[in-house]
Amino acid sequence: MTNTFSDQSAQIGVRVQSAASESTALPRLRRSAELNERLHRLIPGGAHTYAKGDDQFPDGMAPVISRGHGAHVWDVDGNRYVEYGSGLRSVVLGHAHPRVLSAVRAQLDHGANFVRPSVIEAEAAERFLATVPTAEMVKFTKNGSDATTAAVRLARAHTRRSVVAICRDQPFFSTDDWFIGTTQMTAGIPAQSTLSFPYGDLPALSDLLDLHGSDIACLVMEAATVTEPPAGYLEGVRALADHHGCLLVLDEMITGFRWAASGAQGLYGIVPDLSTFGKALGNGFAVSALAGRREIMERGGLRSPDERVFLLSTTHGAETHALAAAMAVMDACVEEGVIARLHQLGDRLRAGVHEVAAAAGVGEQVVVRGRASNLVFATLDHHGNPSQEFRTLFLRELLLGGVLAPSFVVSAALTDSDVDRTVEVVADACAVYRDALEAGGPEKYAGRPVKPVFRRFA
Missing domain, CATH: 3.40.640.10 (Type I PLP-dependent aspartate aminotransferase-like (Major domain))
Structure with a gap:
């Protein structure tokens, strides 16, 4: 897997290994961790939208964003990500259009x-x-x-x-x-x-x-x-x-x-x-x-x-x-044909994810759903039931590959190469997913599971 982080990241020594070959590797998120703690001290929930909370991401892997351009965002540690679900679906044309x-x-x-x-x-x-x-x-x-x-x-x-x-x-x-x-x-x-x-x-x-x-x-x-x-x-x-x-x-x-x-x-x-x-x-x-x-x-x-x-x-x-x-x-x-572009990108992404998930033997567990302009993914366990634990593992592996994707909702700023790169990262994530299924569960890979937004107690 090639490194998807920016030149700025390389200058500060950030390296991300293939999740499939080194599942313990983590991107450098020291400043994000510090800022998440600061956000929780100042703002209930640490964010102004519950869906953006760090409980929605794997433990220690909730990047705090410093800027965005097009379909990419950079966190405060300098890591660059291909971003999906931009602004909870609000940024349809891409950042700073x-x-x-x-x-x-x-x-x-x-x-x-x-x-x-x-x-x-x-x-x-x-x-x-x-x-x-x-x-x-x-x-x-x-x-x-x-x-x-x-x-x-x-x-x-x-x-x-x-x-x-x-x-x-x-x-x-x-x-x-x-x-x-x-x-x-x-x-x-x-x-x-x-x-x-x-x-x-x-x-x-x-x-x-x-x-x-x-x-x-x-x-x-x-x-x-x-x-x-x-x-x-x-x-x-x-x-x-x-x-x-x-x-x-x-x-x-x-x-x-x-x-x-x-x-x-x-x-x-x-x-x-x-x-x-x-x-x-x-x-x-x-x-x-x-x-x-x-x-x-x-x-x-x-x-x-x-x-x-x-x-x-x-x-x-x-x-x-x-x-x-x-x-x-x-x-x-x-x-500008924006709606048609969204559907073209979504169709390309859906087909790619379906292909690599099936090739990894997890086509029944990693499932893409929805209209092409508004794709989401389901992460299912051995029995075909939705699993927050497997969602955590999948999100973790995407982040390791430089893809920030709580969903697969596309923006028109994505390029075909962005989508193809995402599919490569998904392929590596599916390999880890398969290993977790064969091991009986994702716990040793994923850590604390992400949580549903609507719950009575934190």
Whole structure:
């Protein structure tokens, strides 16, 4: 295996051996370890997003990032990695993308926030509604949780009902009580009136609505994640929502600008009542959006005769540079073939991983799933069950090879050679995986297992 670390790394003596030949080798992460301790002293959890916590990585192998460019990041020790899942799927074009940075810098010269709306708010809204034509109005904010909770509030006001029904097979919708109250982390949250339904099962949703439809304000779901929607499923959900008088809210945080420029709703031809976008919308800059039907959105405005809804009134909701970033992303997705590139890269990566895993004899244990633009991997044990221990081993071997990959979600900045290099590292990781299976378990290879985000105790 060739060393994937930068020249800067070589200057400070970092060397990484083949994980298959020397499984005890570790990259130099001394400064990262020190900074992780400092982060925990200052910030609960040591990060501002639980999914970025060091408990999500093998013990002693959670790099602290100093910079990123394109599809590569460097940690504070000087190690370079090919990065996947960039910014939890938010950096779709790659780090420091010139088109985005140029748009942001131009706006910064004119100021970021004013006492009245800026012209860019109208321009960004027009651009968004032209890109996502199923929506009639849009309001921007800074994070996905606020946008999705605002959709729930609108739905409750519009229907005069209080219960929310969420798709239980999809992992995250909001940090607010109506959703977090359904997870293991319920401390500090009163009992919630949130119900759930399985993805892809229209009869189950129909039964739920028959029982509780008169109380349900909205159905909150992603159109698709790891699996594609069964034929007729989304159309059936739309029809059931209409029949029972509840709103359909599509969470497009992941699917927006990854499935298509117009989101999953555009790709699958489904028209939600409300939808929420974020992550890739700003290529790492903080911007998200609530969009939907005019008559519903206007409940938060000044032109509806109905009782007003307090809707997304945020000081920083329309910072000019974030909206400029969003417009640059939308333009790039429409003009530069970004979505097609994501799928081409993902297809190449999936095929390569499948080939080397099968060759190593672990094709049934190391499994790549999902749409090509949004790949994840499963790490299974001898019995085909998901294993955090084997995930830890796999992550460790990827890191040893210079690949930072909590998922295999691609950015458009990856090159074919980056993907091919990743497949080489995966091949070495699969060799170690096979050895661990033959030895009866990964414990001696991996150490403390990574942990699920949603758990009651640390």
